[in-house]
Amino acid sequence: MFKKILFTLAPVFLLLVIIGFGSESWLRQRHTSWDPNGADSGPRAHRECYRLSLTTGYEPIPNKCKRDEKGFYRTWEGPSNPEAYKTLVFGDSIADQHNWVQQTTAVFAEQSKLQIETKNAGTPGFDTCSELQMYRDKGLSEEQDHLLLQFCPNDLASTATIVALPNDRVRFFIGFEYVEFPRWMLQSRVVTWLAIQTFNRQQQSDGNRSASEPIEHCLQEFKTLAQEQNAQFSVVLFPSFVDNLSSDEVVFSITGKDFTTQSAEAKSRSLLEKLNIEYVEVRSFFEHRGLSLEEHRNAPHDLWHPNNEGQIIIGEDLGRWMNNQVRQQQ
Numbered sequence: 001m002f003k004k005i006l007f008t009l010a011p012v013f014l015l016l017v018i019i020g021f022g023s024e025s026w027l028r029q030r031h032t033s034w035d036p037n038g039a040d041s042g043p044r045a046h047r048e049c050y051r052l053s054l055t056t057g058y059e060p061i062p063n064k065c066k067r068d069e070k071g072f073y074r075t076w077e078g079p080s081n082p083e084a085y086k087t088l089v090f091g092d093s094i095a096d097q098h099n100w101v102q103q104t105t106a107v108f109a110e111q112s113k114l115q116i117e118t119k120n121a122g123t124p125g126f127d128t129c130s131e132l133q134m135y136r137d138k139g140l141s142e143e144q145d146h147l148l149l150q151f152c153p154n155d156l157a158s159t160a161t162i163v164a165l166p167n168d169r170v171r172f173f174i175g176f177e178y179v180e181f182p183r184w185m186l187q188s189r190v191v192t193w194l195a196i197q198t199f200n201r202q203q204q205s206d207g208n209r210s211a212s213e214p215i216e217h218c219l220q221e222f223k224t225l226a227q228e229q230n231a232q233f234s235v236v237l238f239p240s241f242v243d244n245l246s247s248d249e250v251v252f253s254i255t256g257k258d259f260t261t262q263s264a265e266a267k268s269r270s271l272l273e274k275l276n277i278e279y280v281e282v283r284s285f286f287e288h289r290g291l292s293l294e295e296h297r298n299a300p301h302d303l304w305h306p307n308n309e310g311q312i313i314i315g316e317d318l319g320r321w322m323n324n325q326v327r328q329q330q
Helices: 002-029 099-112 128-139 183-187 189-198 213-228 261-274 283-287 308-329
Strands: 050-053 057-060 085-090 116-120 146-151 162-165 169-174 177-182 232-237 250-254 257-260 278-281
Touching: 002 189, 085 099, 085 128, 099 116, 099 308, 128 146, 128 162, 128 213, 146 213, 162 213, 169 183, 169 189, 177 183, 177 189, 183 189, 213 232, 213 261, 232 261, 232 308, 250 261, 257 261, 261 278, 278 283, 283 308
Parallel strands: 085 116, 085 146, 146 232, 232 278
Antiparallel strands: 050 057, 162 169, 169 177, 250 257
16 A cells, blocks of 8 residues: 555656756846845846846846956956965945055055955845845855955845844845745745745835844844855945044934934944944044045046045055955964
8 A cells, every 4th residue: 555655656756856947047047136125126227237136136247348247347367376365345335446456455565575366246226134145145255355245335225035033044035024934944945935925924114114223133144144155354434435523413313213424434433343244434434634535526416436546546555455454364
C-alpha cells in the first residue's frame, strides 16, 4: 500500500519541484518591483540608465552609462590589480556625481604611493537602507579594504523597499503596507513572493513611509558587514551647503519634525558617535580654507550637491584623510 502511495505521489512531487525551479528561474530573470512605490524616488534624469529591482525598487543597469557588470562606476580601466588597495563607495546622487570619488582616489594614490582602485555604487534617490540592501546584493562579493558610505542629513529618513531589522529580519514594503519575515527568505524569489502575499500585512502609520527609526540599524549593519569582510568602515558626512549654521531655514522634515542645517548635521554626528562609527565631515574641508559652501552648490537652490570645483576640494582633502587612515592602520 505504502509503495503504491509513494509511486502515485512521486510524479506529483517531481512536477512540483519542476514548477518551483521554473518559477524561481523565471522570477530571477524579470526586472520588476513588487513595491508600487519602490521607484518613486528614482532618478528623474537619465532614466535609460536604470531598471526596476525587486529588493531596492530600481537599480543601475549593468554595463550601461559608464557602469560595470554590477552597475558600479570604476576609477580605472582594464583588468583589476590583485595587489591594489580597494575602496568601495556607497551613497546616493551625491556619490553618483563621481568626480569627487575620482579625485579622492587620485590624491590617495599620490599620497600613499599605492595603486588604488575604487568602485562606486552611488545611486540617485537611494537612502542608507537601500544602499545597505544593494551592498548585500552586490557588494559583499567584492574585494574591499575600505568601505566608504556617503551620508548627508536627508539620509536621516528612510523610504527603502526593504528595511533591515534586528535579529536578521527584514520589513518588506508594498506601497504603504509592509510584511516582516526572516531575511533568509529573500534568497528565493518564490518564497519572498509567497511571504508578501500570505503574511499578515501591516499599515504604515499616517500613510507615510519616510521614517528615521530604521536608519540606526541600517548603519550598524553596514558597519558589522564591513567588519566581517575585514574592511575598514567610514562615513563621509556631507553637509547641507549652507554657510550660516544659525539659520532657522528648514532643510528637510521627517514625519512632521523640521530640521535646520545645524540640527540636521548635529543629529547625524550624534547618531554616528552613538554607533562608534568613524566619520569625516565634508563641511570642515571648506571651513579650514575659508570658503563658502553656498558658492560651491551645483545649482543656486541645491542644498545637497557640490559643483565641480567643490568636488575637487572634497576629493583633495578626503584623499589626504584616506592616506592618513591607512598610515594609522600600519
